[in-house]
Each structure stands twice: as structure tokens, then as C-alpha cells.
Amino acid sequence: MAQNIESQAGVVATPEIIDPDPTKAEDYEVGLKSLNQWQLAWRKFRKHRLALIGLGIITVLILVAIIGPVLMPFSFTDIPTPDQIVQMGRSPFCAVYDAAARNCTSFALVHPMGETGGLQRDVLLLVVNGARTSLLIGFSSMAIGVFIGTIVGAIAGFVGGIVDNALMRLVDIMLSLPILFVILVASKFLGNGTVSMVIVIFGLLSWMGVSRLVRSLFLSIREREFVEAATAVGVSDRRIIFRHILPNAFSPIVVAASLIIAANIISEAFVSFLGFGVDPTSPTWGNILSGGLQFIALGNWWWPLFPGLAIIITVLAVNFVGDGLRDAFDPRSRA
């Protein structure tokens, strides 16, 4: 604020009057050192307690997803024999289950999340294994969606005119379709139960929001002075997009991405739960839940409970991080 007085003033102060000291005045300013966008955002993110917790949970979940299958002492593809189907699992507190008397005879926390009926698997192990597929689908499909959405939005926003109109009508159409329904139908008809196919389908159906967002950002940023200035000095379009516009569009995209991850993890669980998504032989949280439902009449509450909690915790963590990022990148909020 206070600039060098001598150089600008051209007026010499009378001797008995002390010249104001610009550095001194600055001491009393807000005191924010000049930080770049990322440092500033990180400072603010760090103060967001829930976002930090969310980030911690996601980190743990990713680690679990990576090492989980190594711990798995059995194959998920084993098929229960008919006599196993009716067999009651053990609750988290039950050590010995008397099938004939239909109650627990000895109590101990052997399986922290209980044990399934049928093949009698440890639910904790199943949930840990499900994490890999469910997280993979959530994050990868988000990446595809954000990639497509950013490109479509950037083209629409930058080129404008007929191209913009056509692309945005396409988005209108896609958004008019009940998307969960389309995912269901596409998964059933096009999917072959493989994880990669599910990722592609989810990715191809989750870009519309991002494209609208990126387009509107392009439209608003394009009008801002610094882009006009860049255009005026002859900077190329590509450089304007990648160096000037996209960095500014980054934060809203990241926030939107967190919402896509959350939505896709839930949708995947539902689609797989219905048997339209990932092949039932590979563990995803939806598949595990689906298995639990067959035994629900027996009272195996722990079977569907824990995969569901895993979904809730994951989605909560992702949403918290999204909230933290939104606040961190919001120029109106201050650290």
C-alpha cells in the first residue's frame, strides 16, 4: 500500500516534520505474507478440522485397499454348498454358535465385524477387500468424468457459438435422463461384470456437471481483465487455456470431483447390489451387502451393516475433504 514516498512525492517535507515511514505502516496491515494460491489454500485447508479427518480416513482407506487382498486367506469365488446356505453366521461377539439350538454358547470378539453365514467369512476381511474395488471405481470413474467434462466444457466455453450450443444441448439431454436408471440399463446391457467396464460406464455418465461448471468458468474468466490482457499481448489460445484459465478453474473442479466420487461409490454399490454391476464373485461393498440380504431373515444384522458403514464413512470423508477444499479455495474466506 504505502509506496516509496521520496520517489513519487516530488515534495520535500518541512524539516521539523517526520516523514511517514512506509515500512512502519505496513506492520499494522493484516500481516498476510504474500503466498501463492496453493500455499494459501493449504493454510486454510489445514485449519479445516473435518477436512483433515476426511483426508486421514481416505489415506487409511487407500492403504487398506492396497494391502487388504494380501491378507485374504480365501478366494472370494468359492461357491457355498446347499447345506452352507442356511448356516447362520456368527455375530461380532459370538465365539461358538450352536446351530441346532440357534443361539450363541460362548462369547468373545473373534470377528470384529462378525462372520457371514454360508461360507462363513470374516466380514472385516470382506469389507477390506471390497474397499479396493469400490474405491477404484469411485476414483477412476471420477477421473474419466472430470477429464471428459473439462474438455467438453472448455471447448464449449472457449469456442462458443454453434459448438457451445450443440454441446450444451447434449448436456441438457443427458441431465434430463434419470442418470441412475441409465447407469443401471447400461451396466446391465453393456457391462460384462468386469470392474473396468463399470468404471467406463460410470465415467461416461458423470461428466455433465463438470462440463457445465467448466464452461461457465471459461465464460466468466474469459471476460476478466487478465485474460483480455493476455489476448491483447498476443498470447496463443492454447497458452491462455492452460496457463491462464484452467488454473483458475481448478478449485471448483476439485470440489465437483469430490461429489462425483461420493455419488459414484453409492451408485456402484446399488448397481452391484442389484447384480447389474461388478460380477458377484468379486467383492465390492455393494456385492457384500447383496450377499447379506439373503441371510437377513436369519438375523445376520452384521453382514449388511458393516459394508454399509464403510460406504457411509468413505462418502463422509470424501465430502469433508470436498468441503475443506471449497473453503480453502474460496477467496472470500480467510485463514
Place this chain on the structure above:
Amino acid sequence: MTETSTERPVAGAPPRDDILLDVRNLKTYFRVMDGVVPAVDGVNFSLGKGHTLGIVGESGSGKSVTALTVMRLLDIPPAEIGEDSEAWFDGRDLLKLPESDMRRIRGNDIAMIFQEPLTSLNPVFTVGDQIAEQVELHMKVKAREARDRAVEMLRLVGIPSPERRAKQYPHELSGGMRQRVMIGMALSCEPKLLIADEPTTALDVTVQAQILELLKAIQERTGAALILITHDLGVVAEMVDNVIVMYAGQVVEQGTVDQVLLEPRMPYTMGLIESIPTVEKRGGRLSAISGVVPSPFHLPPHCRFEPRCPYRWETCRTVTPELYNAGDGRVARCHLHLVEATARREAAIAQHRQNMAMGRRFTGAPDRLGDR
């Protein structure tokens, strides 16, 4: 009629009968995440019945918060009002009144006009309804009479075809018209005190003059007292008898309008006056006070203007200034008015006169003042 701080009545006792509003040791804090911010820090003033007072200062100086505190319009929390603060109005301390009594005073005895007439009017109700609502509430009249009164008020503030305008929504009126509606609304219950918070800042210059004229005419006609909050010294010169200059939550100078504008005794006020662009100064640089208003988190410990002051010396950094008597009933919060600083004071005043005469810049970088 503005009293200096030296002749105040006893704390907790009402002021003389001819004093309409007596604010004593008003302190308002905001409790925010990073700590407590003092927005108003020990403000004293009083206003006689039918008199006019201007409160001047840059944005963030606490002038609006002062008014909102007196009106008790701040949300508590985050705001907090000092325990020994008092605001006597018409024989009662507003800060101690129960909320229901305070409600009967707001809009009825004290009315307020805000800066931004578009956002200050509710977009989904007609202007007539918004005036009538207040009339119905305070004057205890039927809806029909209230509507008539609203139309009458619109006519009073010079809105053509008021019957038709009363049925319109705020967005259908021009900025000046909206501010007229606000004034009409404020006057609808014949208040004893009118507080106008930057009433013309959001308006075009030509409209500003009209609104000020209207405000002055109506104030004279109804005999209501007026507090005019502004950062525009030109507005103050035309509108009020007495002036308070605020800086960083404190009163720094107080006197009649002539005293403050023509012979300021506080370097901050001098700077404000020197920074007014005039025709005589044409061709020269626009002057401004160097530096910025200090952050309320990092207030200078003693004189709050010291870092920006061209006339400061060691005392300013070591002793906290009081409101000193600066002669002829005016007061100034500046060590220049200590007896031992007589020479410095004379030099500063001389420098100010010279600056005004030569149209010279105050000091520091060209920077525009205040809210504009």
C-alpha cells in the same frame, strides 16, 4: 449542542432534558475465530433535540457500528457491547431496555436510513406495503389508513404519482426514488431521531444533492434530530451543526462543523480535508493519507493514527492520547495538544494551512479515500 467529554453527567444517571441521545463510553466488540475485534472503542457524544450531528470516518472506522449498536441491530453474538456502555435516549438507556421495549422505539422514535436503497428494501413486497407495515405496527391504525399514510409519505418525499408508485416493487424504481422511499419509510412514524447511514453513497452525484436537500428540508420541517454518517466531508459541510471524526473505533476529533472543516486540530482530519479534490487543486496530484487503516487485530498500542501521521514524535509511540481540549469547545485525540507540544502544534497547523493554500498533497501515495 454537542457536549465535550469533560462535562459529562454521572454514569448511570439520565442526561439533561434537552439532550435527546447521550452515548457514553460505547464499546462494541466482535468475537471472531481469531480473537476479539474492538469495532467501537469508548465513544462518547450527545445530541440535543432537533439538532444535527455528522459522524465522519473511513470505512472500518466504526461509525456504522456505532449507529447499529445504539439501535441494537447487531447480532449478539458475534457482537458484544461493553458492560459500562450507555446510550440514553429520551430518558432511557437503550442498551438496558428489554427487546420488546426496544422494538417499540425502532422505527417509531428512532428511524434509520441505509446506504444501499436497493438491497435495503425487500424485493418481494411493494414499497407501499413496506411503509404501511411499519405504520400499522407503530401507529396502531387499520390496514387501510396505513396504506393511505404510505401514499402520503411517498408524496411528502417528492415521488410523483405516489398512488401508482406505492403499488410498485423496489426494482421498478430508480436509485434516487428508492432512497426517497427509504426516507419516507423512516419518517412515516414521525421519529424523534433519524439516523442516516451513508444515505447518498450509492447514488449518482446529481441525485445525491436532491436526496440531501430533501433530507435537510424534512429534518427542518419535522424537527427530528439527525445523525448523518458519511465519509464525505462535503456532505457534512452542508448538512450538520456538529461533527465527530472517527478513526479505528475511536472519536479523534469533535467540534462544530466550521471548526472541524476549516481549522482541524487532529492530523487525521487535516489529511481527510486535504485529500478532497477541488478545482483550485486542479493539475496537482490527488492527495491521500499514506498507509491504510490499521487492522483491528493489530492496532498500534498507543496513538492508532501514529504509523500514518506526518507529525508524530516519540511521545506518540509511548503515551496513549486522550481527547484533549483543543480550544473553543472542540476536542482532539492528539498529543499535539499537550502544552509541551505547542511548537509542534503550530508547525503542523501552519503546514496544513500551507497545504490547503497550495493545494499540495497531504503525504504518501496517491490512494483514494474511504468507501469510494
Place this chain on the structure above:
Amino acid sequence: MTKFVIRRAIQAIPVLFGITIVVYGILLAAPGGPEAKFANNPRMTQEAKDKFIKAWGLDQPIPIQYCRWMGLCNPETEGTMLGSLPTPAAFIGPSGLPNFLPTVMSGATNGLLHGDLGRSINSGEPVVDRIARAALPTFILAGIALVVWLSIAITMGVYAAIHRYSLFDNAATVFSYVGFAMPTFWLGIMLIFIFSGPGLNILPAGGMTETRLSPPFGSDQYWAYFGQHPVQALTDIGKHLILPVITLVVVNIAGDSRFVRASMLEALGQDFVRTAKAKGLPARVVNFKHALRNALLPVITNIGLEIPFLFTGAIVTETIFSWPGIGKLTIDATREFDYPILMGVLLVTSVLVVFANLLADIAYGYVDPRIKY
């Protein structure tokens, strides 16, 4: 206003047209196409297969199939031009007027434009009838859930905004976060488990009526039964409604109450609220007249956009609770490759979305005096 509605309706036409192309494209993208379903079905006679192929024009090039399915082309007119495009003659209906005109004028009855969405592959029933039959249960469930959740969400959001950072507000925030993260189907399963499981067993786990007591819902026998024992029938439906309604309500309150809260907070922070207080109005009037009226403006739009998705948004809930509505129809049709039904549901929903958008805009213009069309 009329001009605006007409303009918006005209703008909607390309979107609606695009929707039909996407829907048709999904059908064609399916491996094996529409006939895949019965390709290996031994119970399906050759005659029936031929009839289906003829009805869908599956022996024709794709543009002609689409043209007939839409009702633009007359299915009786054979022949192509440029290899795959319909001839100009194909656009003429039986009466000699263009085929797309209403039946009374063109004499044509085929295709979407004449309300013909084809027949279910499984039951042979017209798709329109099947959807209409499933719409009533969905309407009952979604309608009740909507009323309940909106009243709770608005009350909750407004109260939380007025008492910001209070215990209630914090509790509502936690509830919204969890509700937002909770998969609907999981909540349904858990509710079934708690209330219909071996422990409590006080509420039915699924369906719309007790099948042992009454004929299937929607049949003629059911309505006869309903006429004889209305109280019993209503109580029965009511009991079956409780869990699905709770499921829909809990999940939807989460998002909506946050929306209302944010909207109300924004309204409460506006200058005109300060003016209203400065006028001496009591807090009740300030909050519920001045602020709420403004806060509800965006909420109205939001509701308008949510309603059509209830139609299929209840897919999850209906599936879990075997509710015989559109959602369950969809899942069953998906399971059984019943294309005509799927396309019908997709189309109807998409059209509803487009119209709801239009309605939301009109409603917004009605409640917000600043908007003039």
C-alpha cells in the same frame, strides 16, 4: 408470460428430440438389439417373433426404424432412398396428410407421436398401460414422501438458520452429512431388518398390500375389495408405506434441509432484513415474512427440479421394498431385457424433467416480482 412459455416450449423441442435419439441409441447399442431377449426363447413362436420384428421394423435400416418408432413415418410405406433414408412418401400418413399429425387428421396410429410406445416384450401389454398402472403406486409413495420431507426439510432448515450454531443446528448438520452419505438402499435394508426382522417384526418388509388378505393392487378385484373394506385396505397400504416413506424422507431431508438452511441464512444476511428490524418489526415477522419469503424463492426451483426424479428416483426404494411402482417396473424390465418398457420409462421421465424445468421457471416468475417474462 404466455410468450415466455411458448418460447421455452419451443426451446424444449430440440432437447426432447435429442432425448428420443439417445433413448433409441441405448436400445440399439445393446448387444443383439431388441430381439436379443427372445432370440433363444423356445416358448416364443416364430409368428410372435415375426410380429415383433415387423412391429419394430427391425428388418428396416435404422433411420427408418427410428422414423417409424417416432411416428414420423408411415410403417406401411416400404422403400428406401440413398440406401438407408426414408423416402418422402413414407412421411405421408394413411389419410394423405403428413404422418406425424394427430390421428384424427393423419389416420396414423403408430409411434411415439401418437402415444404408441409399443408393447412389453414379456406381457404383450401396451407400454403406455403398463407405465400408467405402475404410476399410481409411485405417485402414492412419492407424493406422500415429498410432502413429509419438504415440510420437515423446510422447518428444519429455517429453524437451523435462525438458530445458527445452536445445538439443534449442529445436530441437523451432523444428520445431513450422514444422511447425505448414506446409501438409500442400505438404509432401506437396515429399516427392514429392524422393523420387519426376526426381532420386532411389526411392519411388513415389502409390497404395497398384504397379498394374503387382498387381491394384487391395481387389479379390478382389488378395487372391488377396496370398495367393500376401504378402512382395512387403507390401513394395509398405510402400514406398507411407513418404511419406504421413512427411507425416502431421511435421505432427501439431508440435502434439502441444507439447501433451505443456506438459502435462509443468505436471506437473513440481506440488508432488507436489517431494515425490517430497524422498522421495529418483531423477530417473528422479520424471519417468517421478510426473510422466509425470499429464502423460499430458490427452494421452489429446487423442488420443481426434484419432482420428476421422484418418478425414477424412487427406483432404489421401490426395489428394496418391492413397491409395485415405476422404479420396480424399471428394475424388472432391466432384468428381463424388456426394451419397450425401459424406453417408455426413460422417455416419460425425461419429458417430465423438461416440463418440470419449465414449470419451475414459471413458478419462479410468479413468486418473484423481479422476474418478468
